[in-house]
Amino acid sequence: MDLTLAWLYGREMNIYGDRGNVRALEQRARWRGIDVTVVTSGLGDPMPDVDLYFWGGGQDQEQVNVAHDLQGAKGDALKAAVEGGAALLSVCGGYQLLGHEYRPHDDEPLPGIGLFDVTTVAGPERFIGNIVVDSPIGELVGFENHSGLTTLGPGVQPLGRVRSGRGNNGQDGTEGAMYRNAIGCYLHGSLLPKNPVLADWLLERALNRRHGTVTLPPLDDTIEVAAHANAVGRAGRS
Numbered sequence: 136m137d138l139t140l141a142w143l144y145g146r147e148m149n150i151y152g153d154r155g156n157v158r159a160l161e162q163r164a165r166w167r168g169i170d171v172t173v174v175t176s177g178l179g180d181p182m183p184d185v186d187l188y189f190w191g192g193g194q195d196q197e198q199v200n201v202a203h204d205l206q207g208a209k210g211d212a213l214k215a216a217v218e219g220g221a222a223l224l225s226v227c228g229g230y231q232l233l234g235h236e237y238r239p240h241d242d243e244p245l246p247g248i249g250l251f252d253v254t255t256v257a258g259p260e261r262f263i264g265n266i267v268v269d270s271p272i273g274e275l276v277g278f279e280n281h282s283g284l285t286t287l288g289p290g291v292q293p294l295g296r297v298r299s300g301r302g303n304n305g306q307d308g309t310e311g312a313m314y315r316n317a318i319g320c321y322l323h324g325s326l327l328p329k330n331p332v333l334a335d336w337l338l339e340r341a342l343n344r345r346h347g348t349v350t351l352p353p354l355d356d357t358i359e360v361a362a363h364a365n366a367v368g369r370a371g372r373s
C-alpha cells in the first residue's frame with residue numbers, strides 16, 4: 136500500500152514542535168511496509184489532493200500571514216478532500232483557522248474555512264500546561280499553549296472531555312473537534328509519538344480512502360506507552 140501525507144504550512148507555522156507528528160505518522164506507516172510520501176504545501180502553493188493532512192500550531196502573526204492564503208479555492212479543495220474521506224490532524228493555530236473565524240488580540244478577525252463548526256476568540260489568559268483528554272479514540276495526553284477560546288457549534292463533535300487541563304475554552308469541559316475523519320485539537324507535545332492509538336486511527340482512515348477497509352497490524356509500542364503514561368503522570372501533578 137501507499138500513502139501520501141500533506142504537511143500544511145510547515146514552514147510558516149512550526150514553533151511548537153508539531154513536526155514530530157509528521158515523523159510519527161511517516162514512521163508508523165513505514166514500520167508496516169507502507170510506501171509513504173510526504174508533500175508540503177505553504178503560502179501560495181496549491182492544495183494537494185492526498186490521503187492525510189497535518190497542520191500544526193503557530194503564533195498569531197504567523198496565522199495572520201496564512202489565514203487569507205486558505206480562502207477560496209484552496210480551502211474549498213481541503214474541505215472537499217475531507218468530505219471525500221481524507222484524514223486530517225490540526226493542532227491549535229491550524230485548528231483555529233479550520234473553523235469559521237479566529238479573532239486574535241491585536242488584529243482584525245482572521246477568516247477560517249468552516250471545515251469545523253467552531254469559532255475562536257483570543258481570551259485574557261494563556262492556557263499553558265499538560266492536558267489529558269478522554270476521547271472515543273482513547274485516552275489522549277498532550278501539552279497546551281493557547282489563548283484562543285474555541286466554541287463548538289452543532290455541526291461538530293468534541294474530540295473528547297478534559298480530564299485535566301483547560302481544553303477548548305476552560306469552561307465547557309470539551310477539548311478539540313471531530314468531523315468525519317478530521318480532528319482539531321490543542322494538544323501539542325508533539326502529540327502522536329505519545330498517543331500511538333491516535334496516530335494509527337489517522338493512518339487507518341487515510342488508507343481506507345483508496346485501499347478499502349484497512350486494519351493495521353500492531354507495533355511494539357512499549358516506549359510510546361511508557362512516554363504516554365509518564366506524560367499522564369505529569370499532567371496529574373500539574
Ligand code: GLN
Nearest residue numbers: 192193227228281282283
Ligand atoms: N496563536 C494561537 C493562540 O494563542 C494559537 C497558538 C498555537 O498554535 N499554539 O491561541
